[in-house]
Amino acid sequence: MASVVDVSIIIVNYRTPELIVECLKTVQQFTRKVSYEVIVVDNQSKGDDEGYVKAVFPEVNWIPTGYNAGFGRANNLGMKQAKGRYFLLLNSDTKLFEDVIDRCVSNLDNRPDAIAGGAYQVYPDLTPRAFYHTFTFRRDFWITPPPLRKYLDTLIPYTKYDDPEQVDYIAAAFLMVRREGFEKTGGFDEEFFLYGEDTEWGNRLGKIGRQLVFKNCRIIHEEWGSKPERYEEARNYTYFNRFDEQIQLSNLVWIRKQYGALHYFLLMLHYWIWVPVFFMMKIVSNILHLKNPFGELHNQKRFARTIGLFSGYFWSILLKKPNFYKISK
CATH class of the missing domain: 1.20.1280 (Monooxygenase)
Structure with missing residues (x-):
């Protein structure tokens, strides 16, 4: 393997070069203590996305898939070529506002029992945003009359951990995993196109180590930044x-x-x-x-x-x- 870096940052691009550039500017600004490389896996761009990003960050390792491979397959391709001790899966619609990558690496270095780490998500005004980290969100798959919801909550209880930072899985908008986590599990299940793949991988990662969302780590996440029409659909x-x-x-x-x-x-x-x-x-x-x-x-x-x-x-x-x-x- 070529020279090892602390972190391989892997971003999947689907026609969001502007978001990637803004994201990487914050990575560059707030990451000072650890070495890193940036890998962008491109899912079937229509324009010159590579040229746009490399005009600002020429050192980016750009990997084209040749088709819209979805989130899991694209990240797997990036992780297969990564050099880092840790792999950081980072959404293009995220931004750093503090040294979260440095902190996450330090936290994981001090927690050999942990296989992966994550960060809390906030809105651009830094107010907390809700995000799933427990398998109990499957309660919402059931269309249950409101008076019966309490029984569903009983049937699908929260997992109890002795560590308050431990979770069932970590959302892949910001997911830092040890290299061996990928090597031992094979990464994402490639039957998933989009969504659900981080949940499924979290179940397998949890069998080889703890998954922790660190209280001293936060990122700005503008979810659906690559698909703004989802806001209208949600209404x-x-x-x-x-x-x-x-x-x-x-x-x-x-x-x-x-x-x-x-x-x-x-x-x-x-x-x-x-x-x-x-x-x-x-x-x-x-x-x-x-x-x-x-x-x-x-x-x-x-x-x-x-x-x-x-x-x-x-x-x-x-x-x-x-x-x-x-x-x-």
């Missing part, structure tokens, strides 16, 4: 129509891989039951309000289409057939 979510199709498909794949066929089947079964129930609820409501029984069913039809899309992958997921779970639009 259209309802109690039933709460799922981004790609995100939830990846979540379903994760559920099958981590919790087994029965858990996955029951989750899908409850979606299938809800489709006619949701229609009947609206039809009865229309009748009671003296409206056309079959009018204003757009939310119900939208929900049915979404569940129909997931159902198209049912056997492939259930039988664990090799696949690349990318929804084509």
